[in-house]
Amino acid sequence: xxxxEQSPQFLSxxxxxxxxxxxxxxxxxxxxxxxxxxxxxxxVLLVTVVTGxxxxxxxxxTFQFGDARKDSSLHITAAQPGDTGLYLCAGVRGKxxxxxxxxxxxxx
Amino acid sequence: DAGIxxxxxxxITETGRQVTLMCHQTWSHSYxxxxxxxxxxxxxxxxxxxxxxxxxxxxxxxxxxxxRSKTENFPLTLESATRSQTSVYFCAxxxxxxxxxxxxxxxxxxxxx
Numbered sequence: 001x002x003x004x005e006q007s008p009q010f011l012s013x014x015x016x017x018x019x020x021x022x023x024x025x026x027x028x029x030x031x032x033x034x035x036x037x038x039x040x041x042x043x044v045l046l047v048t049v050v051t052g053x054x055x056x057x058x059x060x061x062t063f064q065f066g067d068a069r070k071d072s073s074l075h076i077t078a079a080q081p082g083d084t085g086l087y088l089c090a091g092v093r094g095k096x097x098x099x100x101x102x103x104x105x106x107x108x
Numbered sequence: 109d110a111g112i113x114x115x116x117x118x119x120i121t122e123t124g125r126q127v128t129l130m131c132h133q134t135w136s137h138s139y140x141x142x143x144x145x146x147x148x149x150x151x152x153x154x155x156x157x158x159x160x161x162x163x164x165x166x167x168x169x170x171x172x173x174x175x176r177s178k179t180e181n182f183p184l185t186l187e188s189a190t191r192s193q194t195s196v197y198f199c200a201x202x203x204x205x206x207x208x209x210x211x212x213x214x215x216x217x218x219x220x221x
Contacts, residue, residue: 006150033209042112042198042212043151088150092207095166098143100150 003027004091004099012105013079021074021102023089030092032065032072037086037101079106111135114199114213121189122221129184129216131199139202140182141166141210142174144195151198157182189220 007022023032031050035043047056049065049072056063060083062075072089084106089099112133121127133140138159143151143166153166155174163174171193173185186193196217200210 030207041214042200043210044212045209048209090151094207095153095156096207096210098151100148 003093003097004089006087006089006099006102008102009100010103010105012107015080015106015108016078017106019076019079019104021076021087021089021104022071023073023091023099024071025091026070027091027093028069029097030069032069032092033090033096034063034072034074035088035090037088038084043086043088076104079104081106081108112199112201112211112213114197114216116216117214118217120219120221123189123191125189127186127189127218129186129197129199129218131182131184131213133180133182133199133201133211135201135203135211136179137201137203137211138179139204139208139210140176141200141202142172142182142184143198143200144168144193145198145215146195154184154197186218191220194218194220 005024033048034046037043047063052067052069054065060077064073086101088101090096115130141156142154152168157163157176160179196215198215199213202208202210
């Protein structure tokens with residue numbers, strides 16, 4: 001059983017659509033990180049959220065940390081083919097704990 | 109160039125063989141990590157190191173050995189490879205605490221026949 005559950009596992013959408021990826025846990029985290037991974041490469045950090053309720057924006061990507069610091073979401077507005085990749089959330093509980101990831105495919 | 113380098117990128121070996129995966133970082137980061145990535149499991153921590161000569165087990169350490177004689181290198185050895193160790197292995201480093209953002213290498217795809 002994963003400590004961090006990500007959903008959906010796979011998402012295939014058309015260019016221009018909006019989407020949300022969820023990262024849920026029953027455990028509290030001191031902070032949460034989101035990474036993006038492209039085929040043949042390692043994960044690259046997108047953002048870190050620290051405070052409960054915190055919202056961070058990175059261009060068309062909006063990240064939110066739940067008030068209780070147990071969950072997080074990633075919302076992408078007007079998705080583009082360049083957004084295609086594996087999105088991983090990782091919670092900090094002493095060490096970093098990764099979710100299984102969401103594979104996003106954006107079709108042009 | 110500064111960064112984190114893993115070698116080899118691809119490796120095929122047979123069960124029972126010993127194989128070592130190399131990881132080198134040029135940032136002088138204190139912490140280094142080894143993960144394996146398998147479909148449906150995400151990234152699972154094998155071993156980590158807080159500094160030279162300090163290593164500790166992660167979530168799935170069985171069958172693996174690490175060493176860290178120098179800050180910049182963190183090799184991972186499979187002493188007697190098994191098919192269940194077929195995976196993509198990622199090395200990562202971070203500046204200070206184990207909860208800091210991690211910088212990953214591009215991975216080693218290991219197949220054990």
